[in-house]
Amino acid sequence: MDIVAPSLYAAYGSKAELFDRAMKRYVVTDSLPMYGILSPGRPPVEALTDLFVQATIKYTRHETRKGCLIIEGMRADDETARGMATELAKGGTEAIASYVRTQNAKDPERVTDYVLMTLRGLSSYACLGYSTERLTECAKMAGRALAGDFLAHAA
Numbered sequence: 001m002d003i004v005a006p007s008l009y010a011a012y013g014s015k016a017e018l019f020d021r022a023m024k025r026y027v028v029t030d031s032l033p034m035y036g037i038l039s040p041g042r043p044p045v046e047a048l049t050d051l052f053v054q055a056t057i058k059y060t061r062h063e064t065r066k067g068c069l070i071i072e073g074m075r076a077d078d079e080t081a082r083g084m085a086t087e088l089a090k091g092g093t094e095a096i097a098s099y100v101r102t103q104n105a106k107d108p109e110r111v112t113d114y115v116l117m118t119l120r121g122l123s124s125y126a127c128l129g130y131s132t133e134r135l136t137e138c139a140k141m142a143g144r145a146l147a148g149d150f151l152a153h154a155a
Contacts, residue, residue, distance in 0.1 A: 016080045019073070023088050026069040032058060034095040044103035044150050048115055049143025051096075055119055056135035059126035067123040074120075104151040111149050118142045 037051045059067050070092075073085025097112045105111040122135055 016084070019081050020084050023069055023073060023085060027088055030058065030069070031092065034092060038095065038099040040102065044100070044105070045143060045146045048146055049140060051115070052118055052122065052139035052142050053136055055122050056126070056132055056139050059123050060132040060135060066129070067127040071120050071123040072127060106149055106151060111146065114146070
């Protein structure tokens with residue numbers, strides 16, 4: 001790209017600041033619409049399965065940009081980058097945790113962990129080049145695994 005270090009530092013201050021800006025832009029333009037998918041009126045297994053499926057579509061829609069920038073940033077070797085990504089992930093993590101807590105999960109913390117791990121796995125496998133179709137089938141299977149983890153809603 002022929003960008004020299006002085007130009008980068010003049011524009012962004014540091015590589016970390018550039019990465020932070022890129023991640024914040026990603027959150028605004030490319031993150032999953034959690035609150036639309038995890039709406040209170042939907043049955044939780046349906047909503048969480050839809051979250052997994054929508055993630056596979058997002059994570060595989062670009063030819064070269066696969067996975068989730070924030071999730072993959074949380075695995076960065078650079079401690080500063082990893083910390084920034086982890087901080088940005090807190091909003092999505094809390095949205096999922098809050099949703100699960102309101103849906104009569106038998107063990108909300110365990111279900112939240114499962115959802116987060118599934119999303120991270122889908123991102124990782126998207127980065128490895130797995131197809132949307134293959135990941136979608138795995139996402140649906142992951143959703144079916146949640147069927148026994150919610151108590152019946154009171155009518």
